[in-house]
Every structure is written in C-alpha cells, then in structure tokens.
Amino acid sequence: MSSEFISAIGEHMVIVLASVAIASALGIGLGILSYWKKSLGTIIITICELIQTIPSLALLAMLMIIFGLGNVTMGSALVLYALLPIVRNTHTALSQLPPALIDAARGMGMSRSQRLVKVEIPLSIPMIFGGIKVALVNSLSIAVMGVLIGAGGLGYIVYRGIQQQNMGRIILGAIPVVIGALLFDWLLGNVEKRLAKHARL
Amino acid sequence: MATIMKHGPELLISLGQHITLTLAAVGMGIIIAVPLAILLTRHKKLAPVVLALASTIQTIPGLVMLGLALVISGVGVKPALFVLTIYSILPVLQNTYTGINEVLPAYKDAAKGLGMTKSQVLMKVELPLALPAMASGVRISAVYIVSWATLAGMVGAGGLGDWIWTGLSTYNTTYILFGAVPSALLAVLLSTGFGALESALTPRGMRRTS
Amino acid sequence: MLKAKHGILVIALMAILALAGCSKSDTITVGSKDYGENILLGEIFAQMIEANTDLKVNRKLNMGGTFVNFNAMRNKQVDVYPEYTGTALTATLEMDVINDPTESYNIVKDEYLRQFDIVWLEPLGFNNTYTLAVTPEIAEKYPMETFSDLAEFAPNLIFGAEHEFFDRQDGYDGLIEAYDLHFKGEPLKMVVALKYQAIGQGDMDITDAFSTDGQLRQFNLKVLEDDKGFFPPYHAAPIIRKATLDAHPEVGEVLNRLAGRLSDERMGELNYQADVEGRPTEEVAAEFLKAEGLI
Numbered sequence A: 001m002s003s004e005f006i007s008a009i010g011e012h013m014v015i016v017l018a019s020v021a022i023a024s025a026l027g028i029g030l031g032i033l034s035y036w037k038k039s040l041g042t043i044i045i046t047i048c049e050l051i052q053t054i055p056s057l058a059l060l061a062m063l064m065i066i067f068g069l070g071n072v073t074m075g076s077a078l079v080l081y082a083l084l085p086i087v088r089n090t091h092t093a094l095s096q097l098p099p100a101l102i103d104a105a106r107g108m109g110m111s112r113s114q115r116l117v118k119v120e121i122p123l124s125i126p127m128i129f130g131g132i133k134v135a136l137v138n139s140l141s142i143a144v145m146g147v148l149i150g151a152g153g154l155g156y157i158v159y160r161g162i163q164q165q166n167m168g169r170i171i172l173g174a175i176p177v178v179i180g181a182l183l184f185d186w187l188l189g190n191v192e193k194r195l196a197k198h199a200r201l
Numbered sequence B: 001m002a003t004i005m006k007h008g009p010e011l012l013i014s015l016g017q018h019i020t021l022t023l024a025a026v027g028m029g030i031i032i033a034v035p036l037a038i039l040l041t042r043h044k045k046l047a048p049v050v051l052a053l054a055s056t057i058q059t060i061p062g063l064v065m066l067g068l069a070l071v072i073s074g075v076g077v078k079p080a081l082f083v084l085t086i087y088s089i090l091p092v093l094q095n096t097y098t099g100i101n102e103v104l105p106a107y108k109d110a111a112k113g114l115g116m117t118k119s120q121v122l123m124k125v126e127l128p129l130a131l132p133a134m135a136s137g138v139r140i141s142a143v144y145i146v147s148w149a150t151l152a153g154m155v156g157a158g159g160l161g162d163w164i165w166t167g168l169s170t171y172n173t174t175y176i177l178f179g180a181v182p183s184a185l186l187a188v189l190l191s192t193g194f195g196a197l198e199s200a201l202t203p204r205g206m207r208r209t210s
Numbered sequence C: 001m002l003k004a005k006h007g008i009l010v011i012a013l014m015a016i017l018a019l020a021g022c023s024k025s026d027t028i029t030v031g032s033k034d035y036g037e038n039i040l041l042g043e044i045f046a047q048m049i050e051a052n053t054d055l056k057v058n059r060k061l062n063m064g065g066t067f068v069n070f071n072a073m074r075n076k077q078v079d080v081y082p083e084y085t086g087t088a089l090t091a092t093l094e095m096d097v098i099n100d101p102t103e104s105y106n107i108v109k110d111e112y113l114r115q116f117d118i119v120w121l122e123p124l125g126f127n128n129t130y131t132l133a134v135t136p137e138i139a140e141k142y143p144m145e146t147f148s149d150l151a152e153f154a155p156n157l158i159f160g161a162e163h164e165f166f167d168r169q170d171g172y173d174g175l176i177e178a179y180d181l182h183f184k185g186e187p188l189k190m191v192v193a194l195k196y197q198a199i200g201q202g203d204m205d206i207t208d209a210f211s212t213d214g215q216l217r218q219f220n221l222k223v224l225e226d227d228k229g230f231f232p233p234y235h236a237a238p239i240i241r242k243a244t245l246d247a248h249p250e251v252g253e254v255l256n257r258l259a260g261r262l263s264d265e266r267m268g269e270l271n272y273q274a275d276v277e278g279r280p281t282e283e284v285a286a287e288f289l290k291a292e293g294l295i
Helices: A002-036 A038-053 A056-067 A071-095 A099-107 A112-149 A155-163 A167-199 B002-042 B047-059 B062-073 B077-101 B105-113 B118-149 B161-170 B173-201 C002-020 C036-052 C066-074 C085-092 C101-116 C136-141 C147-156 C163-167 C172-179 C192-200 C214-218 C242-247 C249-256 C264-276 C281-291
Strands: C027-031 C056-060 C080-084 C118-120 C130-134 C159-162 C188-190 C206-210 C236-241
Touching: A002 A038, A002 A071, A002 A112, A002 A155, A002 A167, A038 A071, A038 B173, A056 A071, A056 A112, A056 B118, A056 B161, A056 B173, A071 A112, A099 A112, A112 A155, A112 A167, A112 B047, A112 B062, A155 A167, A155 B062, A155 C192, A167 B047, A167 B062, B002 B047, B002 B077, B002 B118, B002 B161, B002 B173, B047 B077, B062 B077, B062 C192, B077 B118, B105 B118, B118 B173, B161 B173, B161 C066, B161 C163, B161 C188, C027 C036, C027 C066, C036 C056, C036 C080, C036 C236, C036 C249, C036 C264, C036 C281, C066 C080, C066 C085, C080 C085, C085 C101, C085 C236, C101 C118, C118 C242, C147 C172, C159 C163, C159 C192, C163 C172, C163 C188, C188 C192, C192 C206, C214 C264, C236 C242, C236 C249, C242 C249, C264 C281
Parallel strands: C027 C056, C027 C080, C159 C188, C159 C206
Antiparallel strands: C080 C236, C118 C236, C130 C206
16 A cells, blocks of 8 residues: 555645646746736736635536546646735735835836846745745645546545545545645745845845 | 526525535634634743644645544534534634734723723723734635535535535536535625625724735 | 746646646556445456556546546546446436346447447446445334335435435436335435445435445345335446457457456455455455456
C-alpha cells in the first residue's frame, strides 16, 4: 500500500502545483489588466469573488459536465479557485505603490510596460507571492475532492478509507495535505518576508 | 421545462434541508466561537495557539472530516452537522477576536471613566464596535458551510448535495445542475446578504475606504 | 523580471501538457465502479493484462457508478470495466426485465455491439443480484422471507440505498410499485459503501444489497427472496471497447480465460477478504489469480 500512497502524493502534488502555476500566470496577467483599466478591474475581481463563493463540489460537478472525468477537470477547478487570491493581491499591490515612485518612473521616460516590468512588478512581488501562497495552501485541500470526478491524488486514499470504514486510511490521506499546507505556509511565508525586505527601497 | 416541474417539490425540500443544515451549523458555530473569542481577548497568550489550532483544522479537507465523523458516529444529519459546526467556528472566532482586539483603547478607557464595569464595557462598547468584523466572520462561515453542506449528501444528510451526488453517480447533467446551481445561488445570496448586514453595522465614522 | 514571467509561462505550458496526459497506444485503461467487488474485478482484469500481455495498464478504479463508467467508455477514457447483464439491460438499455440469464446476456451483447461498439466478453460465472437485506433483529421482530412478505411491515422500516438505486429502472421506484411497498418516511441516500454501516448502526432498517457483498456475512444480515422476480439476473463480465479489442485482440483472449472461474461463493469470499477483512485489493486479486494458475 505504501507505493499506492507515494504515487497518490505524487499525483496530488503534480495536479496542485501545475494548477497553481497556471493560475499564477493567468492571475498575475488579470491583476495587471485590472490595474491598468480600473473599470475592467472591478468586473474581473467581482467575477473571481463570485467563483470563490460557488460550492466546490458544485463547481467540480459542473466542470465535469464540460471536461469529463479526470485530472483536467480537477485542474480547471483548482485554477479557478486560485484566481481570486492571486488576482486580488496583484491588483492591490500595484494599486498601493507610492504615486511618487510612479511619477519618478514616468519622469525618467519609461513607457507603461517598462514601468511595469522595471518598477511596479518588482515592488509588488512580496504581495503577489503572498497570494500564490494562499492559493497553494487552499488547493492542497480542495484537490482531495478530485476522487469524486475520477481524478487522482490523495482523495483516492481517503475515499477508500471511507468505503472500508478504515480510520487509519482516511487519516493517512489527510496527513500529507495538512502537513503540506503547514509546510508551504511556513516556507513560503519566510520567502515572502525575505522578498519584502529586498523590495524595500 | 417539464423536468423542473416534475422535480420541483423534491428540489424545494432539498433546498430547505440545505438551508436548515447551514443555519444550524453557523448558529452553533457562533454560539461556540463568540464566547471563545471573548475569552481569548482576556487571555491573550492563549490566542496564537488556539487560533493556530483552529486554522490547522480548517486545512483538513471536508471529505476527510466527514469520513472520520462517519466512522465514529455513522450516517445521517448528526455527523454532518457536527463536522459543519466545527468548520463554521474558525472564521467567526478569528474575526470576533480581531474585532474586539482592534477596539481602540481610547474607547475602553472612556467607558471605564464613565464608571462601567468590565462586562458593561464588553457589552456596550467592545461587542458593538466589533459587530462589523463579526458579521464578516459569519458571512465567510456561511459561505463555507453552504459549500461543505453539499458533501453532506454523501452521508445521507440530504440537501442539495443529494442531487449532485445522484447526478455524479448516474452521469446525469440535469441532476448535477439541479444541485449545483441552487447551492451556488444560495451561497451568493448569503454572501451578499451578510455583506449588506456588515455594511449596515459599520458606523459611518468607522467605515474604512475599500 | 521578464525572465521570471517567462519562466512561469513555460511551467504553465508544461503543466497543461502534463495534465492532459499523453495517451499511449500500448496502454489499456481499466475502470471500475465505486464499490469493493467492482474494484476487485477491475484489479483482477488489470493484473491479468499486465501479466499476460506486453501492454501497460492505466487503472481508473473506484470511479463513480454504472453510468459514469459507461460514459467514460463511450468517451474513450476507459477501455475495459466490469459490468453486469441486468444493469446493462434495465438501467442502461432501459429494456424490460428478462429473467433468463442466457437470453439476457445475448440481448445485451448484441445491443451493446450494435448501439455502442462495445463488446461483451465471457461471463465470469457469478450472479450478483440486487436483493433486500435486513438486520437479524428486524428479521426477528418482523418475520418475513420474501419481498411480498415485506409489504406488510414496510411502513415500520426506514429504507436506504445508494444514490444510483433511485434513478434506475431496476431500482427503487420500480421495486415499490411491483410489490406495493410503502416505507417509513423518506428513504436515505448515501454512497454505496456506507449502507452497511448505516444499517449496522440502526440509522436505517433495510437496504438494497448486492448478493455477493461480504458485509452480508459480516453483519449477519437476512436476505429476502425476490418472489415475483422483479430484479433481472446480473451476470458479471468484462466489457471492452470494440476499437480497443480490434487493436489488441490479446486483451480479449486473456480476459476470457477468467470465464466461469468465479462462482457466487468464490466472489463472495473474495469480497469478504477485501471489504470486511480489509486486505489490500491488489493482494486479494493476485492471490486469486495465482491460485487459479492464471498468472
């Protein structure tokens, strides 16, 4: 059974990390967009908040109707749920930059994209990273439900435990999730702090 | 559509079960969390430990908690309600604690200066000022619970989850939507409703610019 | 900073590819429904293919109910899974009950090939029929032997079953109509595996059981007789996508070696070991196959 356990952990992590990676790319992009165009920004963030409110089983089941069973469906759900923390943090970080800095950059003749790449994003990294951290920790837990729609991961172990009324197996499936959540929270929290120090002028 | 007509009454019953389950769990969560939060503000050293513990419990996947409750106390509404109540505690606990803590000492001092006892300070100054934060906690809790309550269908507790589960077992898109859409709408409704309550409770002078 | 952003995009692209998964043509996907016996059968199929052919097996066991697996097969996500003739006949094909096992097998075999390009391989040898089960205490309190006897006492009993049972032609609605049953209150719905726990703890009094379930023995449940023959025979067999079989005829040949090897008693015994004794599915499957000299 331990090889089944190890491969479940592996599969779980691949799905979670891949989804958070995709959500990061997408989320940062949407965050920047909502910063550049305020009206669009409100709509984007409202939609992300709306998605967050949808019960996870409901969203998962609805995605299954579109994408069928399997890891792609679970991944899509994770990406959708990961958007809000990342988009919101990106937007907030960019919006909270001291106007003096932005003026200085403008004064130096930088275009909007140059300003973004050379000044605004670097200073926003700690907060963006914080959003990614939250997304990662949440995804670890949500991904357990994957078993219900034919995806892999630790949910399989938990579900087998439920079916066999085996508390040990249920807990076994949960341990990597809880430990992973605590670990990532602590680890990435430290990285976040270090990045914040670097970003300070 | 004819299907909606045919299943309408059943769906309403499930909706009712779902709402009842949610309100019961959130209600019990409030009853447990608020006194606990007040206690923690009086014993600040315990706060980090308790909050960290509650926070860790929150990371336990719903399926796992349900599974454990299942093995211990079986099938039906009771184990589901037990698990849901546990999940509803943290948001209310955290927000109430923060809300009370953030009451400016100036207000508490003024109250003491007026001759209020400690419990009067609590009831007349701290709690009222913490209400917006508490409402926020209840809102977060309610949205969480509507979501987890859909899993309750797995263990015979009824609710909108039943439709989703049946839909998943029988690959029936209609059933899935019958369960998923109302539960999503319910969550949004509760979130908006409690959000409005939150705004209403925030005295104009204390409103932070969003 | 452009580098970091590019890096994320690259990882994202790789991630998308990884998730979508590259399907290899020399891999067979074996699925199963979400309860012990079907998972065990799926594992048996998987091990047979792995041991006796050059093909690799991708296991997608414990994956929802009948319709999930059936649709997964039609969507080419699953190549083989264990199915039952009765289920195929009444639940999937929505035809009327046929009580003759050979006739129902042949009809199901023809229709699946004709309508869905799915091939039924040889039956495994056992009939796992739906039945109704009550605890010994209930049986003592309300003496009954058949489903018809049940009608008298039904209003005192709480009925519970898995979600799927309430949505099948050979399920709840048909059953209560055929025998004029009126159970107490609303029926309980839960995932398959929880039924026995519920009945064991007294949360419900009567459930639909599968006749080869190990838990029947574990909880000493009394099984009632379907005197009017409402439930069709449910003979188990591997079913496989025709396209897969055409591409890899050896899979069919290998799985057909299982024909007739599992009697009702044998399947019940294996289920008992996996579900009640909690032995790992892989072990029970392997032990069975070795004992039969199949691997």
